[in-house]
Amino acid sequence: MRVVVDLSRCQGYAQCAFLAPEVFRMHGEEALMYHPNPDDSQREQVERAAAACPLQAILVDQLNERDAPAEASPS
Template sequence: MNIVVDLNRCQAYAQCAFLAPEVFELHGEEALLYVPAVPEDQQERVHRAAVACPVQAILVGGAAGADVR
């Protein structure tokens, strides 16, 4: 599964980093780093992070322009 984060939309609330710390990391106060190719064992956490994002900046699977697996 692939993801894309709209960094223009992201407001660094860091909900994703709390829910899926192996995929998302807040670097400094505002820069979000993430792994675009989500490991299989992290997919459920990433789905939860996408739903929890207050500004809906995380696009998952087909919405990210990638195959849903």
């Protein structure tokens, strides 16, 4: 899963931080910090957080296999 937050739209309402604290957190009163590639086990919380954003500044995408980082092959 990939999460992108449009930080120019984010106004720091922190709804996302309340609903998915493992992924989103406030740094100070207005600066949002977030994990761009959270584990799929957190999908429900992340989707709820995105839906709760008053400014719809959060985009949640499913990573395609071709977009996922390649694992190193054994030498």
